[in-house]
Amino acid sequence: MSRMNGSALRGLRVIELGQLIAGPFAGRMMADFGADVVKVEAPASARGEGGDPLRKWRKLYPDDPSGTSLWWSVQARNKRSVCIDLRQAEGQELVRRLAAGADIVIENFRPGALEKWGLDYQALSAGNPGLVLVRLSGYGQDGPYRDRPGFGAIAESMGGMRYVTGFPDRPPVRLNLSIGDSLAALHAVIGALMAIHQRRESGRGQVVDVALYESVFNMMESTLPEFDRYGIVRERTGTNLTGIVPSNTYPTADGQHIVIGGNGDSIFRRLMQAIGRTDLADDPTLANNAGRAGRADEIDAAISAWTSQRPLEEALEAMAAAEVPSGRIYSAADWEGDPQFQARGMIERVPLADGSTLAMLAVVPRLSDTPGGIRWAGPALGEHTDEVLGELGLDAAEIEVLRSKGVI
Numbered sequence: 001m002s003r004m005n006g007s008a009l010r011g012l013r014v015i016e017l018g019q020l021i022a023g024p025f026a027g028r029m030m031a032d033f034g035a036d037v038v039k040v041e042a043p044a045s046a047r048g049e050g051g052d053p054l055r056k057w058r059k060l061y062p063d064d065p066s067g068t069s070l071w072w073s074v075q076a077r078n079k080r081s082v083c084i085d086l087r088q089a090e091g092q093e094l095v096r097r098l099a100a101g102a103d104i105v106i107e108n109f110r111p112g113a114l115e116k117w118g119l120d121y122q123a124l125s126a127g128n129p130g131l132v133l134v135r136l137s138g139y140g141q142d143g144p145y146r147d148r149p150g151f152g153a154i155a156e157s158m159g160g161m162r163y164v165t166g167f168p169d170r171p172p173v174r175l176n177l178s179i180g181d182s183l184a185a186l187h188a189v190i191g192a193l194m195a196i197h198q199r200r201e202s203g204r205g206q207v208v209d210v211a212l213y214e215s216v217f218n219m220m221e222s223t224l225p226e227f228d229r230y231g232i233v234r235e236r237t238g239t240n241l242t243g244i245v246p247s248n249t250y251p252t253a254d255g256q257h258i259v260i261g262g263n264g265d266s267i268f269r270r271l272m273q274a275i276g277r278t279d280l281a282d283d284p285t286l287a288n289n290a291g292r293a294g295r296a297d298e299i300d301a302a303i304s305a306w307t308s309q310r311p312l313e314e315a316l317e318a319m320a321a322a323e324v325p326s327g328r329i330y331s332a333a334d335w336e337g338d339p340q341f342q343a344r345g346m347i348e349r350v351p352l353a354d355g356s357t358l359a360m361l362a363v364v365p366r367l368s369d370t371p372g373g374i375r376w377a378g379p380a381l382g383e384h385t386d387e388v389l390g391e392l393g394l395d396a397a398e399i400e401v402l403r404s405k406g407v408i
Contacts, residue, residue, distance in 0.1 A: 011034075013035070013104070016038065016039040017107040018107045018109055019041075020181075022152070022188070023108030024185075026106055026134065039081050043083035043084070051081075054072050057069050073350070076379060081380065082384055083381065096119065104133075132195040133207045134192045151212075155212035161179070164223070183219060187218070188208065249329070250308070260319060260325070265288055286299075335347060344366075345362055360377075
C-alpha cells in the first residue's frame with residue numbers, strides 16, 4: 001500500500017457530515033488522495049446504535065462477528081471517525097470549532113437541517129472565511145422541490161437516466177448500483193476542488209450546491225437539444241446505442257456475449273472484413289455513421305450471424321487481430337484474475353481489524369507524482385473521537401464530561 005507521502009490532497013482538512021452514499025463517497029475520494037477527512041457520526045444513544053447507517057447496509061453475511069458491512073470498509077477507508085451529537089448545543093459548538101480549522105465541510109442532510117442546528121455557512125465560516133461548504137441533496141438548496149426527500153433512485157428517474165435504460169417493450173430499469181449518488185459525489189469533489197483553487201485568488205471560500213438529479217441530468221448528452229430542435233425523445237433501445245452504429249452486444253456460440261464497438265468509419269471497414277462481409281465494408285452508403293444508422297438492424301444481424309457461430313474467446317481474438325474494440329462482460333468474479341486489473345494494481349487487499357484482509361478497488365485516477373493510496377479500512381465508530389477533540393485543545397477530563405452527557 002502507498003505510504004501517501006506525496007498524495008495530491010495532503011494537507012487538506014475535510015469535515016464530513018451526513019451519511020450513506022453521496023456525501024461519504026465524496027469524502028472517500030478526498031481521503032484516498034491524502035486529505036485528512038474527519039467523519040462526524042452520531043454517538044450510540046437511546047435513539048439507536050449510532051453511526052452511519054451504511055455500517056449495516058448490504059451486510060451479506062449475518063454471522064460476521066464484526067457486524068459491519070463490507071461496503072463500510074470501502075466507503076469509510078482512510079477517514080477518522082468522531083462521534084458528535086449534532087442535535088445538542090455542545091455538539092454543534094464542537095462542529096463549529098472543527099470547521100474553523102478545516103478547508104472543506106461536506107454535508108448531505110436535507111436542506112434546512114444545518115440551519116436548524118446553527119451550522120449554516122455563515123456560522124461555520126465565521127472564523128474561517130476560506131471555508132468551502134459542499135452541500136449535497138436530492139433537489140438542491142432552493143426551488144419548489146428543495147424540501148422533498150431525494151434519493152439516488154429518484155434522481156436517476158428525474159434526471160432522465162432511467163427513461164433510456166432497458167428494452168423498449170419493458171418498463172425502465174435501474175443499474176444494480178447507486179449510480180445517482182455516485183455521480184453526485186463526483187460532481188461534489190470537482191466542485192470542491194474548483195472552489196479551493198479559486199480561493200487561492202480571492203482568499204474566500206464558497207458554497208458548492210450539488211443536486212443529485214442535476215448530476216444525473218449532466219450526463220444526458222444530447223438528449224435535450226435533440227428534443228428541442230427535432231422533438232425527438234430518446235427511447236430505450238436495449239443493448240445498442242441510439243444513432244451510433246454498430247455498437248451492441250452480440251451472442252456467441254458458447255452461450256456468452258461479446259460487446260463490439262465498430263462505429264468508427266475505418267473500424268467499421270475492418271470489422272466487416274473480419275466477419276467476411278466485404279460487401280458491407282465496400283458499400284459507399286455505409287462509409288459513415290449517418291449511413292449506417294439507417295441500416296442498423298441489417299448490420300447488427302450480420303455481426304450476430306458471425307458471433308453466434310463462434311465461442312467467445314475465438315470472437316475476441318478475431319476482433320483483437322482486426323483492431324476492433326471488443327470485450328467480454330465481466331462480473332465481480334472476473335476482476336481479480338484478469339491480467340489488466342493485475343498489471344494496473346486495481347485490486348488491493350486491505351487489513352481489517354479482525355486480522356483478515358478484504359479485496360478493495362484501488363484508488364483512481366492514477367497520478368504519476370502524487371498518487372493516492374489506502375491507509376486503513378473504515379474505522380470503528382468513534383475510533384478517533386478522543387484524538388480529534390484533543391487536537392481542538394480539549395483535555396481528557398473535558399472529553400469525559402462530554403461523553404457522560406451523550407454529546408460524543
